[in-house]
Amino acid sequence: MAVARKSVISFGLVAIPIDMYTATQDNDINFNQLHDEDNERIKYKKSCSHCGKELTTKDIIKGYEYDKDHYVVITDDDLEKIKTEKEKSIQILHFAQLNQISPIYYEKTYLATPEAGGDKAFELLRAALMAEQRIAIGKTVMGTRETLLAIIPREDGLLISTMFYEDDIKELPKSYNKPALSEAEFDMAKTLINSMNTPFNPEEYKDEYQGKLRELLETKIAGKEVVAAKSEKPSNVISLMDALKASIDQNNPNKPKKTKRVRKGA
């Protein structure tokens, strides 16, 4: 897993160098589009909707549609000028209760580990957050955007989740009635919930459709590979090394005992 980014958590007077890795991945099967006649990949060509000319990256600029069919052109220079100053470190602003933040605010999660020299301060922060059941709220610059972050302790390492700003969150689109509940109904519902209460075990849940899709693909690929596999000799590093060694021994017949044999396992 490649490091997604490097950063520094600045916390009071200490700076903790960290590596951030993406925490989740999409394991779904993706298909490619192919031409039905020759099974070759479909390529996209970009062209102008007005003159029909085919375009390359060099011919393409950015515009913002402020009204139907009306654009303002934005150049890279324009964007460069308003870029937030590159503040690569994560500045901790304050600490909060772990369970106080609604999950709606969490966007993308990274796993963080300390870089060389940061082990002690990293572990101190993690252990203290864990003991107090707190998370840290911080800010950093990612790309050109100033990003809000939550630093969440785990038994092993820290999670760093990017967060939505307040104005990114949509309101409930319509109101609905909340009829009065009778105590009996309310108690019954609570009893039902409690009777079905078990810990959440993520490993119990699998996408069964994806599983079947993989099986289907494996069967089809195996059918295709049968022909190819038969013509291939098993190529093994042990036989390669033994062959080379044997040919040296042959060239130096005077001292065959000098080259030590590797004993085969029992």
Place this chain on the structure above:
Amino acid sequence: MDLFESKNIKPMLIGEMQDPFDSPVHIYELKLDGIRCIAYLDKSTTELRNKRNLKMLAKFPELADIYKHVKQRCILDGELIVMIDGKPNFDEVRRRSIMSNPFKIKLAATKFPASFTTYDILYYKDHDIIDLPLMQRKKLLEKNINENERLAISRYIEEHGKDLYQLTVDNQLEGIVAKTKDSKYYLGKETKDWIKIKNMKDDDFVVCGYILKKNNVVSIVLGKYSGKNLVYQGHATMGESKADFKLIKAIPHIGEQPFKGLPADNDNAVWIEPSLVCIVQYMVTPTGSLRQPVFKSLRGDKAPEDCVV
């Protein structure tokens, strides 16, 4: 702290490159073209880490059972390789190492399974043995391992370095490594006790841009730093389908070429921010210029500023 428990080993590195030689105080082994790894094996688990201590088993799940083929708890140093057509194939190892989809990994592991070829043992039973001389470590290594398709012991020969080197030339293998028989294992050190003798040379360059050519071939424009300036170093070719090219394409473009002077055959180049470092393989010409330079892979463990003329 205990080497096995802390799992934080930085392997010993080759500190010298030489022409082939014969020597009674050296042994010679094949230099296998793969990923250098340290394996921590005990009676129930395999833990495989690369040079930067990243866990490798998720990418190479077919090696999860190699712990079953050692007799005592141990730490092994070696090369993770994939054999195709009788030779270690670096492209396939590299392709796999940047895969993340478990299904694609499973398919690749079935088609081109990897193996771990070990040439050193650093820990045996309950203590480290890095201070033992190399030949004693080799003996322990042979004693402790039952070879199979996934776990092999590197073969070595004594004295006849030139002969072994010639064989690697004839078979188009990467080259050989000479090691002094009484050498200790120095963690994380570049050492002259280990000498590489290579067919192909390689060097690190800054990826400055690329030129799309015919037949899905790409020329990568190479540079190196001289002080603060990037100096043009020529091209290396690669296939457009290589996984590394995706990473190169994703780097933001820059409007102008980054060099002071530039030869004419770079008109169609796309210039990118000089933020990637790559390894290029080439034959050496008497004049020192690159001959048949081929892009080998990106390397994430070196900063562009460290590629200097």
